[in-house]
Amino acid sequence: MKKKAIGIMSGTSLDAVDIVLCEIEGSYLETQIKELAFKSYSFDEELKHKTLQAISLENASAKDLCSLNFELGYLFADCVNQFLNEHSLTSDEIDFIASHGQTIYHIPQDEKNHIRSTLQLGDGSIISSKTGITTVSNFRTADMALGGQGAPLVPYAEFLMYRDKNKNRAMHNLGGISNLTILNRDCSEASVLAFDTGPANMMIDYSMQQLYHLPYDQNGATARKGQLIRSMYDQIMSKSYFNECPPKSTGRELFGNLYTKSLIDQYMNHKKEDIIHTLTKVTANSIIEAYERFVLKNTPLDEIIFAGGGAYNTYLMELIQTGLPNIKIMRLEDLGFNSQSKEATAFVVLGNETLNGHYNHLLKATGATTYGILGQISPVYKKVKS
Template identity: 40%
Template sequence: MSKLAVGLMSGTSLDGIDAALVSIDEDKKMTLIDFETLPIDHEMKAKLKDAMDIGASSNELLCSLNFELGYLFSQAVKLVCEKSHTKLSQLDFIASHGQTIFHIPDGKFKSTMQLGEPAVIAYETGVPVVSNFRSMDMAAGGQGAPLVPYFDYVNYLSDETICLLNIGGISNVTIIPKNASIDDLVAFDTGPGNMIINGLMEAFYDLPYDKDGQIAALGQVNLELLEELLSDEYIHRSPPKSTGREKYGGFFVEDLIKKSKLPKEDLIATLTKFTALAIVCNIKAFGVSKIIANGGGVYNKTLMKYISESFDGQVEIGEYPDAKEAMAFALLGYETLHKRTSNVPSATGARKHVIQGSITYPS
């Protein structure tokens, strides 16, 4: 019997909360019924950036923000259900990734923090909530990321080697060798996605992103700066690896602006090219014949042009470029409720396959 669920995802771009209403059958086949994004307003975005900033964050802010985000995630569930004329009582469960505030994949104590209190979501909707997906993988020695490869494996295994690319704030890939077992997968964050480009657009133009890559298309790529950027140790580090706003966020953008004397358009063009090459150079060694791209970055025509020019194989846009990650967490929640493992140790570095997520029941 199929289950009806809402998957929730808010990524490092901080642009909105994605809500995917899906049905999942016993064979794990998923059908996207409806999708909606609840925008994150300027005030909330500023709070989130402060929470992620070591200098600006505080215990009070984190404590309050956790519950405030819980109400926002609840609104996203109600929004997609209203849009599709679905009653909350029809939902079997909600799977919420939450909002990552800080992620420490290396060091003595690997750790991660996602906010968006599941008890608030469960109470507001009356629906069981699966959340906290990353912690168990980290407890098993993994990096807690990436987690979408399980979804990729279930939906895209084929007789050719393909790369599932997601361009959010950070770019991440899943490499699925032809006819692979789940333990053959390789998945990792390649480096920045939209994050640096968006930061530059906000600083220079007070705009949230480079619409269609129009500004980058006006600029000239500076080869000297590009070479310097591509020498970044993270880009050349072997997987498993994961990163986030703590590396490519505000400090990175501020430092770029401070040091660079390039025209605005040239700087954005160069960082767009850097983002593309960081993706392509990270997958060349795997014999990939096709890239299937998802995430907000697919709408940046200049970024996609740079990727296509740098990659020898086929590049195409996925079936659900906006909804994929929210759908992925719905599948992970489904597996949690069935007491089945859903991490990919070859991607995260975990010592074993584990059941991920915590379950919060409504009153």
């Protein structure tokens, strides 16, 4: 039976809440999904500020986090209700919502005083009660409970949607973080490899905001003007994350504002554009090296299909193509899909599996030891008409 479903995605960049409407039927390899409508709602500035405060170690308080969980739930519900209005739809026409939530903190491996854990806020009950639509949320915790890193989760959906028996294909997302999924032409689940390579736009964005008061480096124009600061580059590239073998996932904890600020302070005497250039080279070269070290030795690739905002950074894309000259570089649009809605759509696939009772993660991608059904369901009580 065909279902109508809404996906909500709010990524690490905190730039927008993405809402997608899809038609979906089937499960696992039989899944058929079609995007019907998409819109990005800009993130409320005050809430963005509060979220960033909550994320930063110095400013986090339990009271703020408690409130934020509900405030984000209301924001996501408002976005869905606005979206339904704009498309003249009622909640009765939608079968379910799948919401990623806002990642506040992610600890993929045990640390000295903290255990593996992950926190996505935007409570599912708030979303379901304010929209009147059954909501599946909080996908990452079940994967962690089963021994995984809770990320990346999108590769499961990518495997269902984009595998191709004629091509060895990489799906690559350039959001705040850079993550890749390798889909082998044998189309077997066991051959899918996926991991986060490190930063994509996260460090560049923060530096543009601090140094130029601009949200990001439009088309990479600033980076293109600059030159490499060798010591800064070596310092970042020596981070142990780049040498770790997959499965691995990362986030703001390693490459966020605190770390980037410390670098800016240290290299303040250099030209601003040299700092942006160096960070862009770090993104490009850490991606190229991840392919060389962890992918190409086993799987020669025909193409890499990029999505996420960083795919619009033309300078970054040129650097990656130069470093991987034998691989065809494409954008998701070249396959007829919308790259902006990709992650929200992936969560529709994951939510559909939750409701179908099918597992919805790849053990090799997250490192989980046992399959599970990810996602918590917040149902809506509907009085049966007598």
